[in-house]
Amino acid sequence: MENIYVNNIIRLMEKDLQSIIRLSESVGWDYDEKEIKTILLSGKIFGHIDQNGTIISSAAIIPYEENLASLGMVIVNPKYRRRGLASSVVKKCLSVVPKGTKILLISTEKGLSLYRKLGFVKVGYVSKYICEQWRDTNRIINCNKNKVVKMEEKHFSDVCVLDRESFGARRSTYLYNRIKQSEKSFVSLDKEGNINGFGLSILGKENLILGPIIANTYEIATLITERLVNGYLGRVRIDVPSGNEEYMSFVESKGFSIINTPPVMILNSKDLPARNQTLYSISAQAFG
Known part of the structure; x- marks a missing residue:
């Protein structure tokens, strides 16, 4: 034709x-x-x-x-x-x-x-998860080692550093716009007040979307996830990059089910940018 x-x-x-x-x-x-x-x-x-x-x-x-x-x-x-x-x-x-x-x-x-x-x-690939109803286990969100608090403007530069190390490239313009769009945004602080993780939630047309969630440890990632979903009663979506099996087990325990596993592809390279294995969920498929 x-x-x-x-x-x-x-x-x-x-x-x-x-x-x-x-x-x-x-x-x-x-x-x-x-x-x-x-x-x-x-x-x-x-x-x-x-x-x-x-x-x-x-x-x-x-x-x-x-x-x-x-x-x-x-x-x-x-x-x-x-x-x-x-x-x-x-x-x-x-x-x-x-x-x-x-x-x-x-x-x-x-x-x-x-x-x-x-x-x-x-x-690679991502696992697209949907949860019709989050299973709240009444877990204590803050612990002695880390404290999850609302993200403030003063946190932005450190958030950009964490994101760059996790994603493999600096993307400050996108992060600034995504944070402005977010329904909730949190950072995790260690005992000295250093940021060791952050997460955003986006209220979409059909789902509350969690991501990016970036954290130095699995425990921090779960704390941020629970804080982002706390009090929300609707459907939740999270896209988890490959290699996060422990975190995938956590979200499945909360009621999430895999819908599909779309492949991650790249042009002009044979590999993903160097990453430090702290990316627990991506923000959305359009943003990589």
Whole structure:
């Protein structure tokens, strides 16, 4: 079929919020205004339009520091699939970052073939968990070693350092925007008042989303998780990177079930950036 839309790519802006939401709903995804605004503030979104100016595809690129970026929100309206739109909008995203930039991506199963053709390789996976009702065990949240408190502006620089060591690249712009979006944000302090972990929760359209959760130990990660969920009665989502089996057992004990395990892929590298094994949950698939 001749494709008359493949070159009709525009940069999407805040005025396109409702159109992007409708596009995401066409494939059963639950993006809302706050989530899309955070992506727009942190990166760029591109998409195809049809002859009526309707947005029929999207893809987002979020540049981080240290030669790394994240690709996400790759959507094509089901009526316009198999016309090369996904490939062309992804290539547009790749064209706006410096050549050779490492690109992180969390793929859907349907997208695997496309991303492999573009040169992405699989380097891990995340376990997507959903909990219909958090099982509260009335655990004491603070202990003698660590204290979980609300995040304040004075904590931001130390939070950025923890995030950089955990994720493998500094991403201060994204973190600033994500914290502003968050429903709750906490840090864990040791006896000397040093930050040894932090976590955010995001109230989405369908779920309370937990992440990122970054902590120097498994115990700290569980304390932060419990504080983020404390008092919430709805459905909760958390995406856990591979290699966190003990933490996965913890969330499963709280009522979470695995929905799927999408692969983590990367372009222009064979491995993930160097990480220190303190990333217990990612913020969202669009952010890597």
